[in-house]
Amino acid sequence: MDPQAELRIVRGAYAKQIMAAANIVDPRVAAAFAAIPREDFVGPGPWMMLRWWSRDYVPTPDADPVYLYTNDLIALRPERRLNNGQPSLHAYLMHQAAPSAGEHVVHIGTGTGYYTAILAHLVGPSGRVTGIEYDGELAARARANLKACANVEIIAGDGTLVPFDSADVIYVNAGCTRPAVRWLDGLADGGRLILPLTSDEGFKGGAPEQVARSGAVFRVRREGAGYQAAWISPVAIIPCDGGRDEASEKVLAEAFASGGWQKVTRLYRDAELPDERCWLRGDGWCLAYD
Template sequence: MDRQQELATVRRAYARRLMALAGIANPGIEAAFAAVERERYLGPGPWPILCPAGYVATPDDDPARVYADVLIGIIPERGLNNGMPSYHVPLLASAGIRAGDHVVHIGAGVGYYTAIMARLAGPAGRVTGIEFDAGLAARAATNLSNVGNVQVFQGDGFSMPFDPADVIYVNAGVTHPADIWLDRLKDGGRLILPLTMENIWPPARGAAISHYGVVFRIERAGDEYLAAWISAVALYPCEGGRDDASEARLDAAFQKGGWRRVTRLYRTGDLPDERCWLCGARWALAYD
């Protein structure tokens, strides 16, 4: 068995472990994780792995080192990482990317998860990657240059226009949804929305992650938006997707709890308090 065959075997085992960790059976997602070469997107090793004591470099540059459920630093001095694979598996399953879909990936980073989404969308689909950081956007564009159904743009994913989308996958913490995400979500489309507190990044050692952020799946049904909690999260803050007033409202919502009972997103902020988990100026996450 040559080295490429060995690494393909390592990736298949890695993909199976991720699915087992998430408790999800999804052959398409498993196949995508087994196919996409993580080291291609991270650059040459050794690689900085985030551990409880900080970043620790892998002992060598063997690509097999990156096929574990770990955060790997892409700009370690800023606490910016290639995300934990087991975090993304349930989000990708919830997003339900199908062959032919148009997926918009906000916060594409170095493009690893963008490539996985491209596998799920297939040749008939496409992925629009948007990355705020110019250096990362350039890296992602280079990394994805051989993936024919992906385009990468540098810009503010909170305001940059894009074609109507079947899936909008936000990979940075916001305090509120962007109007353009709700406007450009197709009927039946799914928005993966992480709401987070900025003052907890990077997360404190040993702290309860569920107090910092939550991820919702928002599905458009005509003029209505159905909402469901997916998971807890601590995530790098989204440039342009935060303001002090929204952060204060989000903090109050986390303090009172109840995010798992949310069932709707409304594009109005005048709902009765007893119906709201979180009410913004022109939107709300509510219990019915």
């Protein structure tokens, strides 16, 4: 069998397994995962794969791309524990974000572009994706990897500050301690923000260069001047450059310690709410209960 035809069969099976691992039924997301070659975005093989049983990387036996089609993390920079993220988590978060044909997605933390390409497939040629990556070398790799995608633009810069056109989806792939003002301002009416909020408490004792962050992902939906918010997933993810500060991390850690994030229903951009309605109060914003 032609190797590319064989890989198409493997990708189709992989997409089904990822949907099952994410516990979702979403034919559009499944088709996107089946369509995009992961090997085009993770550099030449053999590849270093993170194994949960050892919490360390293990090389694939050789450079056969079939090894990439599992629900595993592939190292982009193993010395920083920077990976091409877990497919089932991304499938679930994309399902929650629900990007549709013709929409504009802003992808914060695009890495080398694999999940950016999947988002571009979901919005189709009538839509577009703006990928923003803090690391200039990774941004250059993403730009090269995505050069054939006419509906994708890659920008190197701080994803909390880079200006962008009004977005239907803002998909953040790094752990923050607060939502950026740019993101809340940049959401279109009806737009969805996928927001991982992570504290430093989850992996005490880890080396600073490790992914020593854990927390929760919230989906924030803009409704005119207001914002719905809901917890959608636990998460452990690399920290967001520009999206963290000591003061907001402290109050976030306290909020996680007190529990109750599953009950959040709203995000407010003012400080007038009484404390008993706030799960987390930041500088000029809060996550709250109805």
